[in-house]
Amino acid sequence: MLERLSKGTIPHKPHTALRGSSNELRYEECITRAGFDGPYTIAYHEHRPHEAEPVEAGHGWRIETGRPPRSLVRHHFKTFERRPRGGSALDARVPLLENDDLVLSVLAPDSEDPAYFVNADADELFFVRAGGGVLKTPLGELSFRSNDYLCLPKGLLHRFVPDAALNQDWLVIESHGAIGIPRQYRNEIGQLRMDAPYSHRDFRAPEFTGPSDEGIRKSVVKRGNVFFGFQHAHSPLDVVGWDGTYYPVAFSILDFAAKVGLVHLPPNVHATFALPGALVCSFVPRLLDFHPNAIACPYPHSSVDLDEVLYYARDNFTSRTGVGAGSISLHPAGIPHGPHPGAYEVSPGSSRTEELAVMLDCLRPLRVTAAALAISDPAYHHSFVDPGGSHSMG
Numbered sequence: 001m002l003e004r005l006s007k008g009t010i011p012h013k014p015h016t017a018l019r020g021s022s023n024e025l026r027y028e029e030c031i032t033r034a035g036f037d038g039p040y041t042i043a044y045h046e047h048r049p050h051e052a053e054p055v056e057a058g059h060g061w062r063i064e065t066g067r068p069p070r071s072l073v074r075h076h077f078k079t080f081e082r083r084p085r086g087g088s089a090l091d092a093r094v095p096l097l098e099n100d101d102l103v104l105s106v107l108a109p110d111s112e113d114p115a116y117f118v119n120a121d122a123d124e125l126f127f128v129r130a131g132g133g134v135l136k137t138p139l140g141e142l143s144f145r146s147n148d149y150l151c152l153p154k155g156l157l158h159r160f161v162p163d164a165a166l167n168q169d170w171l172v173i174e175s176h177g178a179i180g181i182p183r184q185y186r187n188e189i190g191q192l193r194m195d196a197p198y199s200h201r202d203f204r205a206p207e208f209t210g211p212s213d214e215g216i217r218k219s220v221v222k223r224g225n226v227f228f229g230f231q232h233a234h235s236p237l238d239v240v241g242w243d244g245t246y247y248p249v250a251f252s253i254l255d256f257a258a259k260v261g262l263v264h265l266p267p268n269v270h271a272t273f274a275l276p277g278a279l280v281c282s283f284v285p286r287l288l289d290f291h292p293n294a295i296a297c298p299y300p301h302s303s304v305d306l307d308e309v310l311y312y313a314r315d316n317f318t319s320r321t322g323v324g325a326g327s328i329s330l331h332p333a334g335i336p337h338g339p340h341p342g343a344y345e346v347s348p349g350s351s352r353t354e355e356l357a358v359m360l361d362c363l364r365p366l367r368v369t370a371a372a373l374a375i376s377d378p379a380y381h382h383s384f385v386d387p388g389g390s391h392s393m394g
């Protein structure tokens, strides 16, 4: 995703014979993006990687198509009040919001995946608000913990093993297009610029330890929102080496180096990941604007092209009250939004915020699923009306 890595045993040139210690031939798998024009990784398997036979899928989450909003209002989805589905990451996902570019879901897995999973529909960006564990892939194992983003490229076989001792609370964005680093953070040779809000050192790649066999022979592939099962004759984690730029990464939101200004900077200075039709921003603990009269709180605004989603990792946020860790707010385009009553007024003189939140700005209107409506706080839209404000007729 960021730089070319090379792990394990690979031949000097691609598409030439690689042999094991008994002269057995290894098998290439070229994982390519954008046809054959985009990023790619070449992995070398002990066995032919394309022999799996179709079986019943038996796993997967309930795909729910959202509906256009019945009214143009702001929402607060209390994800912490939902009835947990539990189960593995492969089964526990609950979609809440979706449009033609992406699906946003939450999940609280309490067991490890019983099968390998390939999402052939989407890149996936997880945010682990609470919990942690290990992501197992043929390219190696990637450990993750609370406050990590986990960027999992489309089509890569994997299995989540959450830490059983921890409560898990994850957000996931499935993007039909590639999730990547915003273009403005790279120099002309692709390196992260010195003024980017993170460096190459902040991104963790899988630890490669060679082939392994967990005894699992089943995989589930999601394509076109349908789950398909496959039976493998050998462990799919049979890669002896790989080389390329296509692999999962982890990045802690706490490593995001926020920028602050003399006066309030627009939220896109917190841009962290870009995807077609959407931008993911990270709001992290930081000093606030330092002009003596600065209003260190987002101003009311009409961002006329964007539906704005905020996922709160902590229960405090500069401009909002009444939200808790795990809350998700949706402020749709078409109506202005801004701080809760009192937040704007008390902000001059504030010097620091401890907020921690993930924002998703979407170009296409979001549809709300029945699961989301079931945990929507009906009082939220009205909570922005100041009961003692100048508009009051009382």
Ligand SMILES: [Fe+2]
Pocket (backbone or CB within 6 Å): 301, 303, 308, 337
């Ligand atoms: Fe906003």
